Amino acid sequence: MSLLKIARMGHPVLLRKADPVADPTGADIHRLVADMVETMQDAEGVGLAAPQVYASRRVIIFFAPDARAEDEGAHDIAPLTALINPEYGPVHDDKVVGWEGCLSIPGLNGAVPRFRHIWYRGWTPKGELIEREATGFHARVVQHEIDHLDGVLYTMRMEDLSLLAFSDELRQRIRAEELDDSTGS
Numbered sequence: 001m002s003l004l005k006i007a008r009m010g011h012p013v014l015l016r017k018a019d020p021v022a023d024p025t026g027a028d029i030h031r032l033v034a035d036m037v038e039t040m041q042d043a044e045g046v047g048l049a050a051p052q053v054y055a056s057r058r059v060i061i062f063f064a065p066d067a068r069a070e071d072e073g074a075h076d077i078a079p080l081t082a083l084i085n086p087e088y089g090p091v092h093d094d095k096v097v098g099w100e101g102c103l104s105i106p107g108l109n110g111a112v113p114r115f116r117h118i119w120y121r122g123w124t125p126k127g128e129l130i131e132r133e134a135t136g137f138h139a140r141v142v143q144h145e146i147d148h149l150d151g152v153l154y155t156m157r158m159e160d161l162s163l164l165a166f167s168d169e170l171r172q173r174i175r176a177e178e179l180d181d182s183t184g185s
């Protein structure tokens with residue numbers, strides 16, 4: 001396994017529609033997924049799409065940890081998952097705005113509207129079809145990663161660019177607001 005270089009916003013590979021994978025079980029896909037997992041964990045991310053490591057193919061990895069769960073419910077968490085040729089769609093039309101970051105846009109966070117409840121499916125590197133529903137953070141990370149396969153970055157989904165911020169400024173602001181809340185009234 002090896003650490004891969006991560007493409008940053010501005011590189012054309014991030015704006016290209018990625019190619020479908022003919023054989024999800026191929027040795028090249030196994031190697032790509034293993035390297036993506038190592039790269040994501042090294043960068044402390046929760047998701048990564050193949051175009052972010054300069055491989056313009058329809059492969060994503062992600063997980064939705066307990067600590068990030070927004071709703072109570074079985075659909076809000078997911079183990080580390082690799083999906084090939086994934087697809088998703090909304091279960092309900094309602095969207096929620098939430099903060100996102102991206103390993104290809106280091107140092108920034110933005111508030112992005114996403115479907116709250118989706119279905120998704122895709123193939124594992126073992127050739128198994130996974131079909132799941134997802135809500136909350138789990139739904140958000142899957143939509144973010146599949147967007148990468150269509151050349152879409154989270155900033156392109158934002159409706160209010162005043163909510164694009166440097167992560168360290170945001171952390172200070174959130175801390176200040178919490179302090180206001182605790183000392184207010």
Ligand code: NI
Nearest residue numbers: 101102103104
């Ligand atoms: Ni991303």
